[in-house]
Amino acid sequence: MSTTDEQISQHWEYADATLKALRERGLRPTPELYHVWFIYFAAENPEILRVIDAVNASGDELGEETLLQLYYRYIFDRQAADFLQRGMEDFSHLIENSDECLTTARANMRNYGQLLGRSLETLRDHKDVGPVLGEIADQTEAMKTTIDNLHLRLDGYLNRVLLLQRELEETRERSYTDGLTRVSNRMHFEEQLSALASEYDSSKTPEPFCVMMIDLDQFKTINDRFGHRIGDEILVLIASMLKANIKGRDIVARYGGDEFAVLLPQTQLDDAMAVAADMSKRIAGREIRAKNSGASYGHMTVSIGAAQYIANEGGAKLIDRADSALYRAKKDGRNRHFSAE
Numbered sequence: 001m002s003t004t005d006e007q008i009s010q011h012w013e014y015a016d017a018t019l020k021a022l023r024e025r026g027l028r029p030t031p032e033l034y035h036v037w038f039i040y041f042a043a044e045n046p047e048i049l050r051v052i053d054a055v056n057a058s059g060d061e062l063g064e065e066t067l068l069q070l071y072y073r074y075i076f077d078r079q080a081a082d083f084l085q086r087g088m089e090d091f092s093h094l095i096e097n098s099d100e101c102l103t104t105a106r107a108n109m110r111n112y113g114q115l116l117g118r119s120l121e122t123l124r125d126h127k128d129v130g131p132v133l134g135e136i137a138d139q140t141e142a143m144k145t146t147i148d149n150l151h152l153r154l155d156g157y158l159n160r161v162l163l164l165q166r167e168l169e170e171t172r173e174r175s176y177t178d179g180l181t182r183v184s185n186r187m188h189f190e191e192q193l194s195a196l197a198s199e200y201d202s203s204k205t206p207e208p209f210c211v212m213m214i215d216l217d218q219f220k221t222i223n224d225r226f227g228h229r230i231g232d233e234i235l236v237l238i239a240s241m242l243k244a245n246i247k248g249r250d251i252v253a254r255y256g257g258d259e260f261a262v263l264l265p266q267t268q269l270d271d272a273m274a275v276a277a278d279m280s281k282r283i284a285g286r287e288i289r290a291k292n293s294g295a296s297y298g299h300m301t302v303s304i305g306a307a308q309y310i311a312n313e314g315g316a317k318l319i320d321r322a323d324s325a326l327y328r329a330k331k332d333g334r335n336r337h338f339s340a341e
Contacts, residue, residue, distance in 0.1 A: 017041045027064055032071045045074050046190055074187070178254040180232055181239035189253035189261050193315040196265060201312050210272035210308045212262040213322040214242065214279070217301045217334040219258040226297060231258075233291055234300060238283060245279050261319070269308040269339055276304040276337035284335060303329040307340035 018037040022029050039045050040052050048070050055062045176188035184192075193211065200206040216238060223231040235258065242252045242260055255261040264272050280302060288297040305326030309318050321340035329336035 014038055014041045025062060027067070033064065033067050035075055036067045036071050039075065045187075047074055047187060178239075181236050181254050183239045183243055183260075184251050184253035186253060186255050186261075189251060189255065189263060190315065192251055193263055193318070196263070197309060197313075197315045197318070200309055206311070207266050208268050208308055210264045210267045210269055210306055211318050211322045212264065212272060212276055212304055212306045213255070213319065213326045214260040214262065214302050214304050215326055215330065216258040217303055217330070219300075222297070222300075230290065230297065234288055234297070237286075237288065238300065238302070241283055241286065242279060245275060245282065269306065272306045272308065273337060273339055276306055280304060280335065280337055301335035303334050304337035305329055305340065306337065 015038065018034055018041055019029065021027075021037045021041075022033060027033050036048060040048050043049060051066070051070060052062065055066065176184055178185045196209050200209065216234070219231065219234070222234060235254075239252065239254065239260065242262065246252055246262065246264075249265045251263040253261045253263070262275075264275065267275075284299060284301045286299065288300055289295065290297065303326055305322045305324065305328065307318055307322040307325060325338040325340045329338045332338070
C-alpha cells in the first residue's frame with residue numbers, strides 16, 4: 001500500500017471513530033463537534049487529548065458545551081486568525097502593487113500634461129491645432145485628478161489593512177501566550193518543540209537542542225498559606241526571572257500550574273545544565289515580596305530536570321525524560337537540577 005493510500009485509510013479510521021463517539025454520546029454531528037473528536041482520534045492537539053482523556057477517566061459525561069469550548073479555544077481561534085492573516089497579507093500585497101502602479105501612472109500623466117502644455121504654447125497660434133491640444137490637455141488634467149483621488153483612497157485602504165494585520169498579529173500572539181505570566185503557553189511550546197524535533201530528524205547535520213522542565217518547590221504550601229493571589233504574583237515573578245535567563249530562539253513556557261518548560265535550541269546538555277544552575281541560583285537568591293504591600297514571603301526555590309534530544313525519539317519522549325530528571329531532583333531534596341540519564 002502506498003503512503004497516500006495509508007493516509008486515506010487512516011483518515012477514514014479517524015472519521016469512523018469520530019462518528020461512533022458522537023453516536024455513543026448522543027451528540028449532534030455538527031462540524032464543530034466532529035472537528036474536535038476527529039482531532040482527538042488523530043492525536044493532533046495535546047490539550048484536547050488531555051481534557052477528553054481526563055473527563056473519560058473521571059466517568060463524567062463529556063457534553064456538547066465542553067466540546068464546543070475545546071473547539072473555540074484550540075481550533076477555531078488559531079485557524080481563523082491564520083486564515084484572516086493570510087487574506088490580509090494577500091490583500092495588502094495587492095494594494096501595495098496597485099499603489100506602485102498608480103504612483104507610476106500619476107508621474108507619467110504629470111509628465112504628459114507638462115509636455116502637452118509646452119506643445120500648446122508652441123502651437124497656440126495655429127487655430128486648427130490649438131483647440132485640439134487644449135481639449136487633450138484638459139482631459140489629461142481630469143485623468144490626473146482621478147488618479148490622485150484613487151491614490152488617496154488606496155492609501156486609506158492600505159492603512160486599514162495594516163491596522164487589521166496588527167490586530168491579527170496581536171490575536172495570534174495572545175493565542176501563544178499564557179494569560180497570567182505572559183510567557184509562552186503549553187500549546188506554543190509543544191508546537192515549537194515538534195518543529196525542532198522534525199528539523200533535527202530530517203537534517204543531515206542536525207543541531208543539538210535541550211528541554212528543561214522546572215517545578216516550583218513547595219508552591220502548594222505558599223498557596224495554602226498566603227492565598228492564590230500571592231501565588232499568582234510569585235508565578236509571574238518566577239516566569240520573568242526565567243525569561244531573563246534565556247536568549248535568541250530560547251522559549252520559556254508555563255507548562256501547567258506551577259510547572260514551567262524551557263526549550264533551548266542549538267544547545268548541548270552541558271550548556272543546558274549551566275543555564276539550569278544559573279536559574280536556580282538567581283531564583284533562590286531573590287527575596288519574594290508582595291507587589292503592593294512589600295511584605296516578604298521569604299525565598300522560593302525550583303527543581304529542574306534537563307534532557308537533550310535523541311534522534312527520532314519525538315518531543316513527547318524528550319519531555320518524559322526531562323520530567324524523570326525533574327522527579328529525581330525533587331526526590332533528592334528539591335532545589336536541585338539533574339540531567340536525564
